[in-house]
Amino acid sequence: MSLAVRSCTFSDIEFRNIKRSHVEAWVKKMSQDGLAPGTVKTRYNNVRSVLRGARNDRMLATDPADGVTLPRARKAEHAMSIPSPSDVGKLLEAADPWFLSFVAMCGFAGLRLGEAAAVQLTDIDFLRRTLKVERQIQRAGGGEVLITPPKYGSERLVHIPDGLVQVLARHVEQIGVHSPQKWLFLGDGGLPPHQNTVGYWWRKTVKAAGLEAVKLHDLRHFYASGLIAAGCDVVTVQRALGHSKATTTLNTYAHLWPTAEDRTRSAAGAMMDDALGISADSLRTHQA
Template identity: 60%
Template sequence: MASIARRPDGTYRPRYRDADGKEHARHFKRKVDAQRWLDEVTASVVTGTYVDPKAGRVTLSAFYATWAARQVWAPGTELAMGLAVRSATFTDVELRLLRRSHVEYWVKQMTAAGLAPGTVHTRVQNVRAVLRGAVRDRVIATDPSDGVALPRRRRREHAMGIPTPHQVGALLASADERFTTFIAVCAFGGLRLGEAAALQVGDVDFLRRRVVVSRQVQRGPNGTAELRAPKHGSERTVVAPDRLLTLIAGHVERHLTADGPGRWLFPTPTGTPPHQNTVGHQWRKALSAAGLTGLRLHDLRHFFASGLIASGCDVVTVQRALGHASATTTLNTYGHLWPDADDRTRAATDGLMSAALDDPADSLRTGRP
C-alpha cells in the first residue's frame, strides 16, 4: 500500500509499507519528487531489489562477523577472508554509506604499499564476496565494488616459473636425503605441497604402480597442521613411473621404522605429517645447495604439467592428473603450453618437406631409386 498526502505546511509526504508491514515515509517540497520516489520504491519491490533503507546501518566489520559465521570454509579460506576484511580501509563505514570511491581508495593504498597485483586482486575479490553476501541478504541494494579497476597482473605465461629438467635434477642431487623423495613426488607426480605432506605408505600402490591422493595438510587457524580433503575435492589416482616407485620404496626402507600402511611417508621427529613451514625450510635448503634461486616448490607441479603437455597429453588427461575441478581450470592455467594451430601447421609442413625433399636426396646420394 502506498499513498501521497499533502501536509499543512505545504510539503508532500509519500509513504508505503514493506513486506513486513513496516511503514516508511519521506517529505518533499514538490509532489512530482514525492511521486518519483514512490515510483522508484514500487519498482524495486516489484523487481525484487527492494532494500529496507535502515538495513544498511551496519558496518562492514559487523556484517562480516555475522555473515562469516554462516559460511562453510576451509581454515585457509577463513584466514584469507579475515585478512582481506581487516585490511580494508572502510571496515567501520556503514554499508549504506559505502561508495565505489571507498574501494578505489583502498586499492590505491594497497598498490602504493607495494603489494603484488595478484594479492590486490585476491583481497578485493574476498571483500567483494562479503559485499555480494550483503546484497543477497537485502542489506544493500548494489555492490559498490563492481567495476572498480584493479592493477594489471602479468600474463600467466610470463608469471609462471617452470623449472628445467636440469634444475630438477640438481635439486634431487643436492637436497637432504629424506627430502629428495618429497621433491620427486611433487615433480613427477604433480602433487601439491599439502598433498605430498599427507601421504601415507598405504597410499602408494606398488603393484598397480599408482599413488592415491585422498587428503592434504593445511595450516589451521592457530598455525597448527590439520588434515583436510584435497583442494576443491581433487581426490585422484596418480599414475607413477617405475623409477619414482623405486625411489619411494628406498625411502620407506631407509627412513621409516614403524610398520603398517597408516605410516606417514614423510614424518617429522614427533611422528606427525610435516607442516608447510617445515617443508618450506627444507625447500630453501635444497635451493641453496643446488645454487638456485627464484623457484617455488609449487613450480614442480608446473614442471609436471608441462611435461605431460609436451608429451602430447590432452586437456582431460592433464586435468585428471593434476586434480583440477574442471578442464577450464587446466586450460586457464596451462593453455599457453599447448601447441597452437601455427605450431601444428608448421610441424605438418615440415613433415611434408621432409617426405618430398629428403627421399630424393637420399636416392641421389646412394644411387638407388
C-alpha cells in the same frame, strides 16, 4: 578465506557503512604489500562473496566491491617459471634424504605443497604405480595444522613413473612412516609439516643446489610442461593436475601447447623430409 579476512582493512566496519572506497583502499594496500595479482584477486573474491551474501540477505543495498579495479596479472607465458630437467636433477641431488621424495612428488606427480605433505603410505599403490591425492595440509592461525580436502575438491588418482615408485619405496624403507596414520612426512605434534616448515627445507635445498628464485610450485609447472611436451591432451593434463575445469588448465598452460601454425610447420616439414628422402633414393638408383 581466513587469510583474506585477516588481511581485510575494513573488517571492523558495519555492513551498512561499507563503501566502495574501503574495498579500493584494501586492494591497493595488498598490492603495496607485495602480494601477487592472483593472490589479490583470490582474497578479493573471497571477501566479495561475503558482501554479495549480505546484499542478497538485504543487509546491504548494493555490493560495495562492484566495479573495483584489480591489479593486472602478467600473462602466463611471462609470469611462469619452469625449471629445466637439469635444475630438477640438481634439486634432487641437493635435498636431504627425507625431503627427496617430497621434491620428487611435486616434480614428477604435480602435487601441490599441501598435497605432498599430506601423503600417507596407504595412498601409494606400488604395484599399480598410482598415488591417491585425497587431502591436503593447511596452516591455521597460531601455526595449527589443519587436514582438509584438496584445493577446489581436486581429489584424484595420479599415475606415477617407475622412478618415483622406487623413490617412494626407498623412503618407506629407509626413512619410515609416522604415527598411526602412516604419514610420509612428520612435522610437530605427530602431524605432517605445514608450509613454513616445508618452505625452510625448500630454501635450504635450492641454496645447496646453487640455484636462485626457484619456487616449489615451479615443480608443478615442470610436471605440466612435461606432459604437454609428450603430447598429452588438455583433459589428461587437467585430471593429472586436479584442476576442476579444463578452462583452468588452458588459462594456465595454453601457451605451452603447439599452435595450429606449429602443427602446420611440422606437417610440412615431415612432407618435405619424405619428398627429399624419396628424391635421394631415386638419384642413387639412377647412378647405380
